[in-house]
Amino acid sequence: LSMHTKCRGGAYPFTKDKVQRVQIPDSKVDWDVEFAEYLPPCYTAPHILAAPPYADPEIGAAGFKPRWNALDGRVSRCSHVKPYDVVDGFPRNVCGRTGVAGRGALGRWGPNHAADPIVTRWKVADGKAVIHEKTRKPILQFVCIQRRDSGHWAIPGGMVDPGERVTTTLQREFLEEALNSLEMTEKQKEKSEKQLKELFKGGVEIYSGYVDDPRNTDNAWMETVAFNFHQDDLQGVLYSMLLHAGDDAKAVKWQDISSTLNLYASHEDMIEKVAHRHQAHWSRNLAVLPTCV
Ligand code: RP5
Ligand code: MG
Ligand code: MG
Structure with a gap:
């Protein structure tokens, strides 16, 4: 991802329009480009300042000595993209200016690491894979959740807990958001x-890097590792498993994959990669190849 777009311009999420991002033209996103009059508002959400266990203290707070661009105890402060600059004690967004400083709604300064499980199966009808009429390619489906915070449809991803293995996060978040494991008995959970x-x-790892998340700021941003878990068997467990939204998801469904999806953050890009990986249907607008004369 060379440039972010969903974390630029307009109001910062969940601020009831009270925090407006400074408009940044494409040409001035890059920190290396002069932008003398750039003075972004500084915003960190009240629930983050209230210091929940997953959040960092404020920069300069007594005893807070973060190790930037390094593994800091059990928390990774390394970017998947590249080492980031730290200016006057504040880490700088690896993808450039966002129009707002502070942490916004994110808990950590610098990279906030998440993991995204992309669970896929083939679309079936009468026991057979459904082929797209235009592209003649089979249609893939993925487990898609509706986020409680913004209402956008998204991959059921979540934050990597301190010291947690990404493989554990992927499975835990899928169970929580798409199967509602938080409200299961131990026995039901074991079964799932x-x-x-x-x-x-x-x-299979699909992507690792920056996420164009609307919560990103100049000093805090989302990064993820996305994995695809695919079941090829048209009679497999994914056809009988009951989806049940939970935790920060308010709805869940099997979503047909195509280029017309409009998902949260940069999740479409990850889904597109998955479609290509399986040679599944993506876009009905097939590229028109130049003809030789
Ligand atoms: C996105 O936010 C990531 O790709 C992941 O899906 C999600 C993690 O944040 P929460 O769902 O925990 O808010 O940037
Ligand atoms: Mg979650
Ligand atoms: Mg989540």
């Missing part, structure tokens, strides 16, 4: 985990 065991063994 068992059902998913084979699937989650075979994940």
Whole structure:
């Protein structure tokens, strides 16, 4: 991702329009380009300043000595993109200016690491894979959740807890958001985990890097590692498993994959990669190849 767009311009999310981002033309996103009059508002959400366990203290707070661009105890402050600059004690967004300083709604200064499980199966009808009429390619479906915070449809991803393995985060977030494991009995949870065991063994990394998340600021931003867990078997467990939205998801569904999706942050880009990986249908607007004369 060379330039972010969803974290530029307009109001910062969840501020009821009270915090407006400074408009930044494409040409001035890059920190290396002079922007003398740039004076972004500084905003950190009240629930972050209230210091929940997952959030950092304020920069300069007694005893807060973050190790930037390094593994800081159990928290990774390394970017997947590149080492970031730290200016006057504040880490700088690896993808440039966002029009707002501070942490916004994000807990950590610098990179906030998430993981995104992209769980896929083939669309079927009468026991057979459904082929797209235009592209003649099979249609892939993924488990898509509706975010409670913004209402956008998204991959059921979540934050990597301190010291947590990404493989654990992927499975935990899928269980929480798409199967509502937080409201299951231990027995039900065990059953779901068992059902998913084979699937989650075979994940393939699709993307690792910056996420164009609307919460990003000049000093705090989302990064993720996205894995695809695909089931090829048209009779597999994914066809009988009951989806049930939970935690920060308010709805969940199997979503047909195509280029007309309009997902949260830069999730479409990750889904597109998955579609290509499986040679599944993506866009009905096939590229028109130049003809030789
Ligand atoms: C996105 O936010 C990531 O790609 C991931 O899907 C999600 C993690 O944040 P929460 O869902 O925990 O808010 O940037
Ligand atoms: Mg979650
Ligand atoms: Mg989430």
